[in-house]
Amino acid sequence: MRAWIERFEKMGELKVIYEKVDLELEMAHIAYAEAKKEGGGRALLFAKPTRDGEVLQTPVFMNIYGSRKRTEAIFGREIEQIAARVQKLIAPDHPTTVGGKIAKLLDLWRLRKCFPTRSKKRGECQARILLGKEAKLSDLPILKTWKEDGGAFITMGQVYTRSLDGKARNLGMYRLQVFDDHTLGLHWQIHKDSSAFFCEYEKAGVPMPVSVAIGGDPLYVWCATAPLPKGIFELLAYGFIREKRAKLVRCVTNDLFVPGDADFTIEGFIDNPSARLIEGPFGDHTGYYTPKEAYPFMRVGAITSKRDPVFAATVVGKPPIEDKYMGYPTERIFLPLFRTSCPELIDYKMPENGVFHNLIIAKLRTRYDGHVLQAMHAFWGVGQMSFVKHAAFVGEDAPDLDDYEATLEYCSDRFSTDRVVVASGALDALDHSSPQPLFGGKLGLDFTGAKVKKKVSAVSDRELFDKIKPLVPEAIKLKQYAINGANPIALLQIRKVRPVKAFASALESLKEYLSIVIALDDRNNDVENGYMSLWRICNNIDAARDLTLGAIVLLDATTKDEADGFNREWPKDTDCDRDTIKRLRQKGLWDYDEAFERKFQLL
Numbered sequence: 001m002r003a004w005i006e007r008f009e010k011m012g013e014l015k016v017i018y019e020k021v022d023l024e025l026e027m028a029h030i031a032y033a034e035a036k037k038e039g040g041g042r043a044l045l046f047a048k049p050t051r052d053g054e055v056l057q058t059p060v061f062m063n064i065y066g067s068r069k070r071t072e073a074i075f076g077r078e079i080e081q082i083a084a085r086v087q088k089l090i091a092p093d094h095p096t097t098v099g100g101k102i103a104k105l106l107d108l109w110r111l112r113k114c115f116p117t118r119s120k121k122r123g124e125c126q127a128r129i130l131l132g133k134e135a136k137l138s139d140l141p142i143l144k145t146w147k148e149d150g151g152a153f154i155t156m157g158q159v160y161t162r163s164l165d166g167k168a169r170n171l172g173m174y175r176l177q178v179f180d181d182h183t184l185g186l187h188w189q190i191h192k193d194s195s196a197f198f199c200e201y202e203k204a205g206v207p208m209p210v211s212v213a214i215g216g217d218p219l220y221v222w223c224a225t226a227p228l229p230k231g232i233f234e235l236l237a238y239g240f241i242r243e244k245r246a247k248l249v250r251c252v253t254n255d256l257f258v259p260g261d262a263d264f265t266i267e268g269f270i271d272n273p274s275a276r277l278i279e280g281p282f283g284d285h286t287g288y289y290t291p292k293e294a295y296p297f298m299r300v301g302a303i304t305s306k307r308d309p310v311f312a313a314t315v316v317g318k319p320p321i322e323d324k325y326m327g328y329p330t331e332r333i334f335l336p337l338f339r340t341s342c343p344e345l346i347d348y349k350m351p352e353n354g355v356f357h358n359l360i361i362a363k364l365r366t367r368y369d370g371h372v373l374q375a376m377h378a379f380w381g382v383g384q385m386s387f388v389k390h391a392a393f394v395g396e397d398a399p400d401l402d403d404y405e406a407t408l409e410y411c412s413d414r415f416s417t418d419r420v421v422v423a424s425g426a427l428d429a430l431d432h433s434s435p436q437p438l439f440g441g442k443l444g445l446d447f448t449g450a451k452v453k454k455k456v457s458a459v460s461d462r463e464l465f466d467k468i469k470p471l472v473p474e475a476i477k478l479k480q481y482a483i484n485g486a487n488p489i490a491l492l493q494i495r496k497v498r499p500v501k502a503f504a505s506a507l508e509s510l511k512e513y514l515s516i517v518i519a520l521d522d523r524n525n526d527v528e529n530g531y532m533s534l535w536r537i538c539n540n541i542d543a544a545r546d547l548t549l550g551a552i553v554l555l556d557a558t559t560k561d562e563a564d565g566f567n568r569e570w571p572k573d574t575d576c577d578r579d580t581i582k583r584l585r586q587k588g589l590w591d592y593d594e595a596f597e598r599k600f601q602l603l
């Protein structure tokens, strides 16, 4: 990673912080705000991480992926070029000229580099080896990122596992909670590949080897997050993108293999696969805390490192954060792969403020009745894409999907209640709004039809609010979006005193002015802030419960409680800690103004 630090420095993409910065909250707060700067800010190298006032030797590297420029540097080329190579691989052309045939053969020959090599020698990552009691997690600069987190977590660990029969290997990125010096929690969610491997070990009652690599080539991290099908080792993607084989070395205390250039490796076993520890809470990339839950854990048997290692970490929370930049290559590279199930898919976007899988906008070339439904169910049925909660489809005549305003207006012009699908299915483990974990409502919106007639008379926000207030006394503020479209969307901020559905029929008397109303809580929201409002809406709704399709369409994006029939714990927002900000201000490490804090709902 030192080489990447130098490279980012030359690119003007690095900021070194020489002041002492505490691993508890301070470091994460700085990186969190940096990632929200226009373009993603710079990569941060914390030269003096401290814990309880004591300086640790290993520097911490953060916001590594946090700009398009750095992400493309890590991938070694423009992401679209990699996507084009993937496209070529799955839909090969048939060259007819001799030159074309030779080029094709060379192309195929290059593919051999996808396969990792295994060295018999020790790797750079094993220059220092600490075993047993000597291998202490407290020697690593592991951050506590949010105030109400259950403890310190490794947030950029590459987790290596293999199937019980040894035939398949996996690399996944999962957060890892430090329980004590030798115990690490493994938050692989139930749908993930390592969790599937783990089930095999649990069933057989056999200890499971686990190795966690930290650092090395930053591309490993993206590979660890890539939603490749179970059984496909993510380092094949590394070789494909780098056009260079990953060079692996055997771990010292288990028979897994990790990249030899990693900065650290943590090796161990899940000794007792039927045992669990309560993991969490943890401030997650949804912008909410995930509540405590039982997860397996590993006993750390060895920690190895380079001579002069650097520790990599990230912080997740409300958007935009570093994973925005990590999600972009995933979206682009997986588009050609997804087209194999949905050939008429022109493009799609998974905006970071839709929390990626909570909102997908897809452009489709429709050819027959039911085509959109077919595509919708393809999305809801394939791998990690099946976690998509809200799927909107637009036709090939839609504007560029990056132009959100124009796309919203296009959708507003084509919205019709008979083109709304409410289904149910598997949900991401982090979803908090469905009545039960892992399963809930899905919303499909078909905007591929013809324009509809404008049914409502446009009035100003003020006028509309004055009409609503007598009917909905809890209303606080209103802002309309897509006001020129056939179906404007009114975001209504309320101080909730009763279930939102209770005022649905009262609003119908305003159908001359209202088409779509989305209710949001007054606390922690501002309907003027479209970016953060979309984030809140995509997180908080379960369409099967929260959508009322009447003379007007009402969507309830408020916090739910027993009165709404919601009996789970509703999580808190990941909010920055005021005392930490105050300390950082005093140290001269926080110069953001109130407008910035409000824009991204930091507090």
Ligand SMILES: Cc1cc2nc3c(=O)[nH]c(=O)nc-3n(C[C@H](O)[C@H](O)[C@H](O)COP(=O)(O)O)c2cc1C
Residues within 6 Å of the ligand: 155, 170, 171, 172, 173, 174, 175, 176, 187, 188, 189, 190, 191, 192, 193, 194, 195, 224, 225, 226, 227, 228, 314, 316, 323, 326, 384
């Ligand atoms: C910053 C970040 C943190 C993540 N943390 C977790 C996590 O704690 N648990 C999890 O199951 N997935 C987590 N993920 C998502 C997985 O890395 C992703 O789903 C990956 O495809 C899993 O690999 P697998 O399918 O091989 O299991 C995280 C992703 C990112 C970008």
